[in-house]
Amino acid sequence: MEGIEHKIVNVNGINMHVAEKGKGPVILFLHGFPELWYTWRHQILVFASLGYRAVAPDLRGYGETDAPDSATGYTILNVVGDLVALLDAVAPEQDKVFVVGHDWGALMAWWLCLFRPDRVKGLVNMSVVFSPRNPKRKPLQTLRAVYGDDYYICRFQEPGVIEAEFNELGFERVFKGFLTYRNPGPLCLPKGKCFGQLDTPICLPSWLSEEDVNYYITQYQKKGFTGPLNYYRNIDLNWELTAPWTGSQVTVPVKFIVGDQDLTYNAPGTKDYIHKGGLKRDVPLLEEVVVMEGLGHFLHEEKPEEINKHIHEFLQKF
Secondary structure, three states: OOOOEEEEEEEOOEEEEEEEEOOOOEEEEEOOOOOOHHHHHHHHHHHHHOOOEEEEEOOOOOOOOOOOOOHHHHOHHHHHHHHHHHHHHHOOOOOOEEEEEEOHHHHHHHHHHHHOHHHEEEEEEEOOOOOOOOOOOOHHHHHHHHHOOOEHHHHOOOOOHHHHHHHHHOHHHHHHHHHOOOOOOOOEOOOOOOOOOOOOOOOOOOOOOHHHHHHHHHHHHHHOOHHHHHHHOOHHHHHHHOHHHOOOOOOOOEEEEEEOOOOOOOOOOHHHHHHOOHHHHHOOOEEEEEEEOOOOOOHHHHOHHHHHHHHHHHHOOO
């Protein structure tokens, strides 16, 4: 991690921690849950060496970035507002930047492109496909109907409840449980049975070290899980706030990458949406979809060299 510069930037009323390295065209890397800037460590070093400026913030509520107290301070509008202000602060001379997103970071990247296509040169998004707004039904109601109350997003809704369970389980088990999850089926967290039996150790894959897990634990011990979980608690509010964009298209060039073992790729209807024209309809400048065999959710950590190659091939077109 040598040579990565860390700084705090005041954006949109909060202090945001940013890791960056390199000089040249900016690539904004957006992490998901339960990650931090650190999830992009393999990308930051490589793209800095290739002549880019890699910028990876801890998103609002995560790591060393401020975590506003109010749960409603974590909407799509808040977070995209942070990102636009961050670009103004770190790259005022660049009208447009490249964006790479994963998980919640991918979702925020889609909405950044919807709200401010004038700021994005090209997008490489991973794991979470664009989700057009359904004006007829709130998302949480749909998730409960399809997956039941033990589905992780449903379990995250009531403030304080899952946080208390995670504290009881211990952060080490929680992180190992999330980061090693490889079941293509839905992630369910029944009360008292999160991540298997407590006396059964969770073995780490070759791409994830104890040192990596410890970095996440150390950071999360400072503020806990509430900020990151608040993103999930705004799913229905986001649906309300984004009503004006119903039917809008993402009008920037996009490459989408997903692992075939990722729970997101195996969600009902997703494969058909991706491969039968739905995604291309909503993202008309979609250039390529890459489905990577045998990869789970954290593909950019699991196969960083392959992912870096895919990102670089796309960026070279500009």
